[in-house]
Amino acid sequence: MQENYGLLRQHxxxxxxxxxxxxxxxxxxxxxxxxxxxxxxxxxDQPVECxxxxxxxxxxxxxxxxxxxxxxxxxxxxxxxxSDYFAFQHQLPATIFVDCIEDSEFFCLSLESRExxxxxxxxxxxxxxxxxxxxxxxxxxxxxxxxxxxxxxxxDELLNKLPKLLQRVPKKxxxxxxxxxxxxxxxxKN
Amino acid sequence: MQENYGLLRQHxxxxxxxxxxxxxxxxxxxxxxxxxxxxxxxxxDQPVECxxxxxxxxxxxxxxxxxxxxxxxxxxxxxxxxSDYFAFQHQLPATIFVDCIEDSEFFCLSLESRExxxxxxxxxxxxxxxxxxxxxxxxxxxxxxxxxxxxxxxxDELLNKLPKLLQRVPKKxxxxxxxxxxxxxxxxKN
DNA sequence: CCATAAAAGTGATATACATCACAAAATCTA
DNA sequence: TAGATTTTGTGATGTATATCACTTTTATGG
Numbered sequence: 001m002q003e004n005y006g007l008l009r010q011h012x013x014x015x016x017x018x019x020x021x022x023x024x025x026x027x028x029x030x031x032x033x034x035x036x037x038x039x040x041x042x043x044x045d046q047p048v049e050c051x052x053x054x055x056x057x058x059x060x061x062x063x064x065x066x067x068x069x070x071x072x073x074x075x076x077x078x079x080x081x082x083s084d085y086f087a088f089q090h091q092l093p094a095t096i097f098v099d100c101i102e103d104s105e106f107f108c109l110s111l112e113s114r115e116x117x118x119x120x121x122x123x124x125x126x127x128x129x130x131x132x133x134x135x136x137x138x139x140x141x142x143x144x145x146x147x148x149x150x151x152x153x154x155x156d157e158l159l160n161k162l163p164k165l166l167q168r169v170p171k172k173x174x175x176x177x178x179x180x181x182x183x184x185x186x187x188x189k190n
Numbered sequence: 191m192q193e194n195y196g197l198l199r200q201h202x203x204x205x206x207x208x209x210x211x212x213x214x215x216x217x218x219x220x221x222x223x224x225x226x227x228x229x230x231x232x233x234x235d236q237p238v239e240c241x242x243x244x245x246x247x248x249x250x251x252x253x254x255x256x257x258x259x260x261x262x263x264x265x266x267x268x269x270x271x272x273s274d275y276f277a278f279q280h281q282l283p284a285t286i287f288v289d290c291i292e293d294s295e296f297f298c299l300s301l302e303s304r305e306x307x308x309x310x311x312x313x314x315x316x317x318x319x320x321x322x323x324x325x326x327x328x329x330x331x332x333x334x335x336x337x338x339x340x341x342x343x344x345x346d347e348l349l350n351k352l353p354k355l356l357q358r359v360p361k362k363x364x365x366x367x368x369x370x371x372x373x374x375x376x377x378x379k380n
Numbered sequence: 381c382c383a384t385a386a387a388a389g390t391g392a393t394a395t396a397c398a399t400c401a402c403a404a405a406a407t408c409t410a
Numbered sequence: 411t412a413g414a415t416t417t418t419g420t421g422a423t424g425t426a427t428a429t430c431a432c433t434t435t436t437a438t439g440g
Binding site for chain 4: 181184
Binding site: 085 | 253259286325
């Protein structure tokens with residue numbers, strides 16, 4: 001377990017420097033949790049108590065449309081952060097699902113805890129500032145992909161960007177992430 | 191001009207509190223700029239020296255695809271921040287355009303300045319953290335719209351969310367934002 | 381290791397939306 | 411305010427992708 005906290009500290013220290021004293025203040029806010037494949041972190045209409053840092057495993061966050069089709073917002077793997085951020089930030093019931101594609105381990109952080117350590121420790125505010133900004137940039141790139149590329153081009157792009165992901169998740173989930181039907185994706189070469 | 195700085199300070203103070211002393215440190219980093227309709231803030235392949243806070247006016251940020259079609263990433267109006275954030279953050283040549291739909295005024299902030307005030311003044315780090323997080327959430331919502339809704343449903347959603355925008359920009363730009371052809375959008379009722 | 385479920389492939393058909401072509405409004409600008 | 415430019419509307423046609431139905435292949439858990 002201590003090594004998991006070590007991993008988390010390393011994750012922060014890739015972006016900002018922390019003293020031991022600061023880390024002592026931060027670490028207790030993170031609660032360990034472990035789930036098996038198919039178990040839910042977040043379900044629609046339920047409160048969203050935490051954001052999650054993924055120690056190990058793989059999750060997906062997704063919405064279900066009127067027709068019952070699944071649309072994937074994000075795949076989360078080791079070292080990623082995931083939540084229903086809209087609901088988390090505004091403390092509203094979830095509008096998306098997050099569940100495990102593989103057995104997974106997490107650190108959970110409540111909104112209250114996050115705001116508290118951001119107020120107390122400027123380095124943490126800067127960490128989240130930089131992380132959020134990077135996340136924002138990634139989503140802008142994805143929107144441009146959705147607007148400018150064909151389904152097949154988006155698939156090729158993903159193959160280049162995250163080749164390992166394709167080994168870990170069924171293609172029908174890749175299709176749900178790219179915004180294309182699994183049948184159409186299955187007809188792409190490669 | 192002083193009142194423009196006042197507006198900017200108010201904008202920060204909607205999210206965080208600043209002392210006069212802090213504001214004295216912050217304000218000089220912002221450089222005033224004024225452009226007319228059709229003039230460019232950012233052009234592809236050029237360095238991106240600043241991010242821009244819009245005092246007044248309206249801009250669009252967009253990419254041009256291989257076929258020469260324009261795809262709009264963002265409309266920026268009063269109080270919005272805009273840049274080519276990917277290029278800005280990584281100090282690379284721009285991959286998108288930003289130009290004025292109306293005569294506009296801005297405050298420009300360099301990356302160096304932004305990082306400097308975020309390091310010196312924790313409230314500013316928290317301001318950008320919260321702003322980036324909100325931006326991230328908004329883009330997630332837009333991705334879900336692109337994945338789950340039809341073109342007409344996305345149009346209706348935008349009509350609800352930003353009814354004033356429709357008064358200020360030609361419909362062909364709305365089409366370029368929604369990811370639909372202007373002809374198809376013209377056939378939607380309303 | 382077997383039984384059941386999940387994933388993937390594939391043909392036939394349907395459809396949302398794009399594209400092309402042209403005309404009519406609306407709006408800039410000299 | 412006249413001429414040019416931009417924007418909008420609309421019919422005809424094309425196409426990328428969805429949907430449906432079914433089979434084959436691969437994974438999974440008891």
